[in-house]
Amino acid sequence: NALVNQATTALGNRQYDAAIKLYDDALRLDPANVAAMQGRTGAVTARTLSEAANSGGAVRPAGRVFASGKTLAQSVETRTGAGPEGFDNSDKTVVAKKGSQAAELPGKIIFDVDPETVKPGENYTVKVYLLNEGNAPIQVSQMMVTPRINGKGVTAPVPPQVKEVAPRQKAMLMSSRDIWKEDTTQWSMEVTVSTARGESYKNQVTWK
Structure with missing residues (x-):
């Protein structure tokens, strides 16, 4: 701290x-420090904006950075709770919760893209992590990855x-390496992780 x-x-x-x-x-001492992760992302973004301002506001495409979204979490309970009012919860092993409680699920998908700013012809690596903020293990059963370049992409399972x-x-969960193409104007990667308990986590990193 x-x-x-x-x-x-x-x-x-x-x-x-x-x-x-x-x-x-701080992250070397505590890799799961969420405040440090968020702070670092904010610092990188602030530095990029500052450099753009100092250069007269002209932001070259190569100066764009990779920005992660917020993890969307969903469970069997929250999906059940999304049903109509008056849901018969006679089976007490299934607890009907409102969808808003999905945010309380313990998992978060975190992206790490290196380098932070990429140029045509350069190698870049995307690492995907699952952060478990809970007190019980999270068992991963499936991961679906959708890379999109210039608006085109295909969803595929990745072990x-x-x-x-x-x-x-x-x-x-995965590490992907590729070469940045010169004609790239839009880039994103969406990852959905499913667990053995029926939970799902989805997040996306976008080149902005």
């Missing part, structure tokens, strides 16, 4: 490189590198 606080202070002083380094140090994510831990 001390490192995160120092990083936040540095970010407030517009010391972007120092803030990113402090967030990296996850791990089948179980321990409580309070982050595990890599």
